[in-house]
Amino acid sequence: MFSRTIIVWLVLVTSTQPLLSQQKSGVTTTYFDFCGTPLHFSFNPTDTRSVPCTPSGQNIIDFYEEASDGRYQPVVDALLTYKKEHQPADWLFYQLIRKTAQLISPKADDYTRYTLYKWFLLLQTGYDAMVTLSGDRILFYVRSDEEVYNIPTRTRDGQQYVCLNYHDYGTIDFSRTQFTPLLVSRPGANKSFSYKITNLPEFPTQYYQEKDLSFNYYNNDYHFKVKLNPQIIALFNNYPAVGYEAQLNIPLSKETYGSLIPLLKTNIKGMSTKDGVDYLMRFTRYAFLFEVDSRSFGGEKRLSPEQTLLYDQSDCEDRVALFFYLVKEIYNLPMIVLAYPKHVTIAVQFDKPRGKTIEYNGSKYSVCEPTPQKEDLPIGKTIAGLRKVPYEVVYHYAPR
Numbered sequence: 001m002f003s004r005t006i007i008v009w010l011v012l013v014t015s016t017q018p019l020l021s022q023q024k025s026g027v028t029t030t031y032f033d034f035c036g037t038p039l040h041f042s043f044n045p046t047d048t049r050s051v052p053c054t055p056s057g058q059n060i061i062d063f064y065e066e067a068s069d070g071r072y073q074p075v076v077d078a079l080l081t082y083k084k085e086h087q088p089a090d091w092l093f094y095q096l097i098r099k100t101a102q103l104i105s106p107k108a109d110d111y112t113r114y115t116l117y118k119w120f121l122l123l124q125t126g127y128d129a130m131v132t133l134s135g136d137r138i139l140f141y142v143r144s145d146e147e148v149y150n151i152p153t154r155t156r157d158g159q160q161y162v163c164l165n166y167h168d169y170g171t172i173d174f175s176r177t178q179f180t181p182l183l184v185s186r187p188g189a190n191k192s193f194s195y196k197i198t199n200l201p202e203f204p205t206q207y208y209q210e211k212d213l214s215f216n217y218y219n220n221d222y223h224f225k226v227k228l229n230p231q232i233i234a235l236f237n238n239y240p241a242v243g244y245e246a247q248l249n250i251p252l253s254k255e256t257y258g259s260l261i262p263l264l265k266t267n268i269k270g271m272s273t274k275d276g277v278d279y280l281m282r283f284t285r286y287a288f289l290f291e292v293d294s295r296s297f298g299g300e301k302r303l304s305p306e307q308t309l310l311y312d313q314s315d316c317e318d319r320v321a322l323f324f325y326l327v328k329e330i331y332n333l334p335m336i337v338l339a340y341p342k343h344v345t346i347a348v349q350f351d352k353p354r355g356k357t358i359e360y361n362g363s364k365y366s367v368c369e370p371t372p373q374k375e376d377l378p379i380g381k382t383i384a385g386l387r388k389v390p391y392e393v394v395y396h397y398a399p400r
Contacts, residue, residue: 030103034096035201035231037086041078041100047071048105051113054136057182060116064184067120075100076124083125089197090127094164095235097121115140115165123186127193130161132179137172139179140165142193147243150300156181162193167238195239196246197304200253203229208255211309215286217279222267224287227259228310241302244337244395247317248324250304260309261329268330277327277348277368278379284323284370289313316371317344323370328397336360337395338367340386344394345369348379355380360393 031040049063079100083093101107101117115131119140122129128143132154141154141161152163152174166172208227215222232253252260264283268276291313293301303311303318305325314322320337323346327333334349338358347358347365355378357364366380373383 036204041075043075060182063116079125090194112138123189126191128190132181134177134179139163144193146195149241151240195242197250202254213287215283217282227255232306241300247302248321252306256306280326281368281370284319285372290372319370320344320346332399335397336365336393338391339394340389340391
């Protein structure tokens with residue numbers, strides 16, 4: 001239902017609502033929708049400074065100084081007001097900054113200027129960001145102390161900075177291409193960027209569509225109509241592979257939660273905890289097709305639970321994230337995530353160990369394999385080919 005053909009259209013469009021502009025005395029007031037919330041800001045289109053296709057450090061300093069003279073303060077104020085009122089995660093706030101920069105200076109018209117506006121707005125809203133130059137290429141970084149994979153990072157003054165626009169260039173050979181950092185001081189721009197997402201926007205109900213999911217549990221067919229919002233694909237389109245703690249703790253949106261969790265709770269009502277977890281394991285295992293990320297996305301991509309529900313295909317890490325969320329939300333049991341060289345799975349601590357257990361920190365955990373395998377693995381049984389393969393416990397969840 002939610003095919004990959006919609007992704008390109010959704011990259012820059014985060015709303016089905018029309019964008020409106022009003023002009024008065026040269027000032028444009030732009031009204032738009034972001035994740036169901038109406039916003040507006042005023043700016044003068046003639047203030048957008050031209051930047052050479054191959055900019056110099058001085059060009060960028062001139063851009064920053066001119067933009068900092070107060071002409072974009074209404075834009076910055078609108079962003080900060082949204083941030084104060086809605087408390088979005090940094091990644092979601094950055095999506096708002098991307099959309100704002102697109103409205104001021106469209107990416108297709110002038111990529112360098114569009115990138116500089118994103119950098120400028122991050123600095124103005126308090127984040128520690130920087131740009132680097134190599135010929136006509138400009139890479140844009142923000143300081144982050146967290147685990148992030150498959151995108152470039154660089155170190156400055158002992159701090160890690162993560163690239164936010166590497167995807168626009170495809171592949172860069174950093175051993176042959178040197179990028180020169182441009183340092184601009186902005187008082188108060190010292191906030192570290194977090195990739196952790198602890199809440200999603202409360203999208204209006206009309207943004208959601210129903211997706212049919214089904215699986216068979218011991219000769220009984222179960223059918224679900226889950227409400228899903230395709231805009232989630234846009235919000236996470238360039239979200240990097242993050243550490244397991246960050247990935248596993250991304251929640252469902254309110255509407256999706258309400259369409260799935262109560263139904264699962266109803267279906268497992270009356271079951272023992274072990275049988276209920278088995279039900280959730282088999283739902284995660286069989287309600288979706290399996291495919292490796294290299295074929296689905298061209299590279300590593302760790303999906304959130306809601307993305308796993310959106311896509312028709314997912315891999316072992318994605319199943320672990322969804323199963324973890326379901327067990328945590330419904331039973332809140334201790335869990336450990338096990339990373340093998342070519343597989344990731346999860347184990348749950350029950351009141352009584354089930355099957356062959358894995359001991360960690362003095363407690364016994366039973367493997368619950370949420371990814372389809374050649375044999376129908378019950379709780380407590382590990383994939384045959386992994387029984388003598390070393391693994392690492394990459395995340396431990398202990399309920400408070």
